[in-house]
Amino acid sequence: MEYNFRAIEKKWQKQWEDSHIYHVSNDSPKPKCYVLDMFPYPSGAGLHVGHPLGYIATDIYARYKRLKGFNVLHTMGYDAFGLPTEQYALETGQHPVVTTEQNINAFRQQLNNIGFCYDWSREVNTSDPSYYKWTQWIFLQLFESWYDRNLQKALPIKTLEGVFEQEGNKNHVCPGDRSIQFTAEEWKQYDEVTRRDILMQYRLAYLAYAEVNWCEALGTVLANDEVINGVSERGGYPVVKKKMRQWFLRITEYANRLLEGLETVNFSDAMKEMQRNWIGKSQGAEIKFNLKNNDGQIEVYTTRPDTIFGVDFMVLAPEHELVSSITTPEQKEAVEKYLDYVQSRSERERMAEVKQITGCFTGAYAINPFNGREIPVWIAEYVLAGYGTGAIMAVPCGDQRDFGFARHFNIPITNIIGDAFNGTEANPTKDAKLQNSGFLDGMEMRPAMDVVINKLEEMGIGRRQINYKMRDAGFSRQRYWGEPFPIVYRNGVPYAMDEKDLPVELPYVENYKPGPDGEGPLANITDWVNIAPDVKRETNTMPGYAGSSWYFLRYMDPHNKNTFADRKATDYWNQVDVYVGGTEHAVGHLLYSRLWTKVLYDLGYLGFDEPFKSLINQGMIGGSSRLVYRIHGTNQYVSHGLKDQYQTDALHVDVNIVDGVELDIEALKKWKPEFADATFILEDGKYICGVQLEKMSKRLFNTVNPNDLVNKYGADTFRMYEMFLGPVEQSKPWDTKGIEGVHRFLKKLWRLFADEQKGIIVNEQAPTPEELKILHKTIQKIDHDTNNFSFNTAVSSFMICVNELASLNCHKRAILEPLLVLLTPYAPHLCEELWQYLGHNESILNAIYPVYEEKYTAETAFTYPIAINGKTRTEMSFDLNLATEEIEKAVLANPVVEKWMEGKSLKRMIIIKGKMINVVI
């Protein structure tokens, strides 16, 4: 009876499906546990071995929690809207609905092949109208809400209208435009259009103008991904900025709560740090500077008001609205030329550029309010319009970028920190004494900040201000394959559609070409757009993160037709207990999900305001490419070790036709016609490939399909091998070669239970203390490691256990049965099979997790390493209860110690019970 994994795995996968054993109820007396994976985008390329890493980890954890007596929610779905599918449609004419369905089916097949315990009855697909109906519904909640800064929560917009009628907006600064102020009387006199304009400035989902990447030649707006070095990826056409009216989510209103919420969740410090940096809270001041010979004012935001006497120039973002009005005639030409240059630069390039300093003087001067000094006003690309006020006061002695700028353009530098500034680089210290600083002279910088702000407020030209680097989230895409907005425009004024008319289904189109003026493809469907003579639909669609911002809630109640998820269900499942996914979502997806949850909480639809109680970041699995070396100008290939004797070109070959580094030459010849007649120069009769670590990508022929490995070694081996590779959090390259070690382990385990000739060989003998010790050491380790997502060390513990039991020839039920339960989360198919052979009728999934008992592992003696001056020289075994003096005596009498001590005297001896002994001489 041998380990026939193919038959076993098929058998149990069918059994599980037929018995609905993974079906989860929302009604259970057991404690709940919600284990979530970041759901995948169902790309046409299918899953490669990098994807399941996190899925296997959560699957093991989910099964473990189930065995520990929890009601576990473990689900899978698809984040199915997205650019690649639309791009594919554009190229092939295949409708995204069709390709999405095909891709999803392929993904599901691959996932099932690995034996996951998902409750498939809860599967979601964000591109399904029954799902995106609720995405649209939540959008409407955002549209119909505003954020009350006094209460620090979202409220229905109707409440705001009530407030305006009572008292105008004097107690509620307009977040969209601070300058908007009106009384109750004025509000009452405004017409509908004006009122709705004002309300728009308060809504959590709102319309505003923002720049997009516009490609005239393609007639379309491009994603950042599609722009490379200022030209389109497709075709290489020029790309410029274009202002368009777009939807935004007012996430900035939640900046502080998103920041504070981090204190209540269990994310890694690195992850929290990334989110904090993204939110970018800073305290400082807004200061208005008057201009020389101009009525305008420049408003800057600075975190260092204490350095105001060190301001040697001002920098405006090139897009700043004042630029055109302050530029002097002499500088006009230079400024316009510079603006043209900036137009072609991406935001990333603008921030990252360090070697090349660019900028242009506007000819204007600002006036320092404290000493009347004239400060030249420049524009430069390193100042971005969206940050702060889009203008900075530059203090070259304190800021390195300002310093570089001043040096480059020969702007004189004022030193306000005395010796702390060495003249060759800026010093951003906050602990120097101020000099050359008028009334601040002699003051420490930190207290000076408050002094300056108070003075500015007194003078009415500045104020204390908390700023966030985070910007409101763009929520429009000029694309087809996304959720349509439930919005109609009546005479150009946007209105929410009625809830009963949801979902607004994505209309069927024949082609996916962009609409006029940068609008999305939906703009081309005039009979869909034009509902009535002056009533038009919104033609933008929602971005990729819309559907993924709340999918974890839909899993709780996936078939509900009346609401996104019943409050009873969300109260029961509550927060996601463990969420596993890649760091690449550190800021985007996680912040949006946290935002949506908070809004739904504020509006009373949820009972919790942080979606994810704890988060684990899985590392990326890198590709390990294989290279062959073609001798230049020939079709002859030379093995890696000999390649330096020739002039060669390295070519990527499919990793699946290479065993480790040894090329399967026949397979290569069949792989591509160009290799059919190839000849080879071998070393030791083999062709050895070169190895290169890089991204796992189809293009580099280094992707490995889990299906191939499952077919060759079985799902249980595959699962355990992925875990054996290393810590889940760590990135590592994929190497198929090592999988055989894990496969051998499972076969060895199998042989503890069954013999090829004799069949099942498990006996009923009583276990020895030694066997019990092995078992209980393993229980302790596996329980601990599984609970802590330390699956790699758990797998090696299983190996050690099986190695030890095999060498003891142990085939005892009392030992093997608990071991099988321990292993079930890792190798569910094999365990089910052996469990059945052991005579159980009930699935092992419902077994009881073994309990560690200390009495079996207690030690009475310990073998100490004996170190002389910290270097281990020998070992000695002592009873753990032996007195320190006795140990000391025995150590000094040890011949090895005596030898090392020769001629030297003992300084001290360090004895750590149960750890080590160090003799210091």
Add this chain to the structure above:
RNA sequence: GCGGGUGUGGUGAAAUUGGUAGACACGCUAGACUUAGGAUCUAGUGCUUCGCGGCAUGGGGGUUCGAGUCCCUCCACCCGCACCA
């Protein structure tokens, strides 16, 4: 540029969190069984040295009886940066 992460044998890694560096595997070497071996088993395998020993956790410095682990500093690589998902 900003932010985050990672550096330990030929390879993936482990190290009870300051206490025997390299567990467990892959690979490699030798052997046993075998018609066969890409099955199984046994032994060996960080570098260096005949050996005693010496040297080793990216480089340099420090704290300590003791450092992969703590501190300072430098370097290399990977990921993210707001329209890829």
